[in-house]
Amino acid sequence: MSIKSWLNLVSAITRLPGIGPKMAERLALYLLRHPGETDRFLNVLNTAREKLAYCPQCGDFVETDGSPALCHRCQDPDRGNEQICVVEEVGDLQALERSRAFHGKYHVLGGVLSALDGVGPEDLRINVLIKRVKEQSVREVILATNPTAEGETTATYLAEILRPMGVSVTRLAYGLPSGSAIQYADEFTLAQAVEGRRHFN
Amino acid sequence: MSIKSWLNLVSAITRLPGIGPKMAERLALYLLRHPGETDRFLNVLNTAREKLAYCPQCGDFVETDGSPALCHRCQDPDRGNEQICVVEEVGDLQALERSRAFHGKYHVLGGVLSALDGVGPEDLRINVLIKRVKEQSVREVILATNPTAEGETTATYLAEILRPMGVSVTRLAYGLPSGSAIQYADEFTLAQAVEGRRHFN
Numbered sequence: 237m238s239i240k241s242w243l244n245l246v247s248a249i250t251r252l253p254g255i256g257p258k259m260a261e262r263l264a265l266y267l268l269r270h271p272g273e274t275d276r277f278l279n280v281l282n283t284a285r286e287k288l289a290y291c292p293q294c295g296d297f298v299e300t301d302g303s304p305a306l307c308h309r310c311q312d313p314d315r316g317n318e319q320i321c322v323v324e325e326v327g328d329l330q331a332l333e334r335s336r337a338f339h340g341k342y343h344v345l346g347g348v349l350s351a352l353d354g355v356g357p358e359d360l361r362i363n364v365l366i367k368r369v370k371e372q373s374v375r376e377v378i379l380a381t382n383p384t385a386e387g388e389t390t391a392t393y394l395a396e397i398l399r400p401m402g403v404s405v406t407r408l409a410y411g412l413p414s415g416s417a418i419q420y421a422d423e424f425t426l427a428q429a430v431e432g433r434r435h436f437n
Numbered sequence: 438m439s440i441k442s443w444l445n446l447v448s449a450i451t452r453l454p455g456i457g458p459k460m461a462e463r464l465a466l467y468l469l470r471h472p473g474e475t476d477r478f479l480n481v482l483n484t485a486r487e488k489l490a491y492c493p494q495c496g497d498f499v500e501t502d503g504s505p506a507l508c509h510r511c512q513d514p515d516r517g518n519e520q521i522c523v524v525e526e527v528g529d530l531q532a533l534e535r536s537r538a539f540h541g542k543y544h545v546l547g548g549v550l551s552a553l554d555g556v557g558p559e560d561l562r563i564n565v566l567i568k569r570v571k572e573q574s575v576r577e578v579i580l581a582t583n584p585t586a587e588g589e590t591t592a593t594y595l596a597e598i599l600r601p602m603g604v605s606v607t608r609l610a611y612g613l614p615s616g617s618a619i620q621y622a623d624e625f626t627l628a629q630a631v632e633g634r635r636h637f638n
Contacts, residue, residue, distance in 0.1 A: 242500075252467060261528050268485060284468075285472070325466065
């Protein structure tokens with residue numbers, strides 16, 4: 237193929253996360269074959285890029301028309317400042333909100349520590365978290381990073397910083413996911429489910 | 438979440454083919470968090486939308502700076518006009534080219550007949566194909582639509598139109614894919630492999 241702008245488009249789409257070369261070709265074709273849909277997509281993307289900012293406190297998205305403001309959760313007087321739930325990304329926050337199990341404040345790190353990807357503590361929103369714990373009446377920090385090697389490393393790093401500050405540092409429970417089958421659970425999950433077993437009430 | 442432009446972006450991405458809601462959230466986050474990469478992607482997409490046109494004969498992409506021209510394959514004197522290989526989409530053409538098994542001309546339909554999606558013969562490049570067969574010295578039309586229900590319907594429809602025109606109408610062989618295992622082949626593929634069996638040379 238000597239069609240440069242087609243090849244460039246496919247390779248640009250392949251660089252997006254989780255998209256392989258076949259999927260990229262399919263998307264490229266769709267974007268070129270549906271000009272109306274593509275115009276709408278580009279409008280929505282541009283609006284989102286213009287309007288969305290980050291809450292300067294928790295790091296969640298906030299819709300803005302100029303000056304940065306706290307998000308609605310950080311401004312909500314019904315959510316106490318005693319508990320901060322630390323998550324990697326906005327999607328984690330949304331999933332926890334859907335569970336309705338947590339009613340405190342959040343803190344979005346914006347990623348995890350990763351030697352491989354060159355992400356160090358200065359790349360995450362850790363200083364803002366320390367400031368919040370120091371200046372607000374925080375009693376508990378729940379580390380809700382993902383149960384992955386990098387999530388673990390990040391949680392361990394944060395715990396070592398936060399514990400000396402006199403705050404209770406907790407972690408989400410590990411174990412069998414609801415609705416799963418023991419037969420098909422991986423060994424690490426099973427080991428953690430045994431280790432974390434509770435009294436049967 | 439009350440963040441409208443975020444929700445709009447995620448739902449616009451979900452409308453793209455093959456992308457579910459989780460993947461859409463991941464892509465939305467990526468596009469917002471990597472402004473430099475996103476700028477580059479938008480540039481490449483805009484260039485492709487501007488520069489790419491369709492070859493008026495075969496329907497493949499052709500890079501243009503104004504007036505529409507035949508693509509390099511349609512202009513290639515080493516490719517005879519005797520054989521036309523009819524494919525659904527540009528990606529099929531590219532896959533066949535990679536196989537180096539066909540050296541004639543192509544014809545991209547731009548889809549398949551689909552009652553479900555409301556795609557009729559007038560939505561595909563069928564009239565141009567008929568014109569080519571009528572006006573050029575075509576001896577064989579190879580129907581290389583996909584081995585799906587819709588691909589079959591489209592091939593049957595085309596064969597009924599083309600056969601009376603005195604042209605030989607053929608179909609790609611069905612059977613076991615190279616490197617596959619009989620044990621795991623589906624029953625239709627196996628039935629077709631038996632039906633289409635050849636003498637062992």
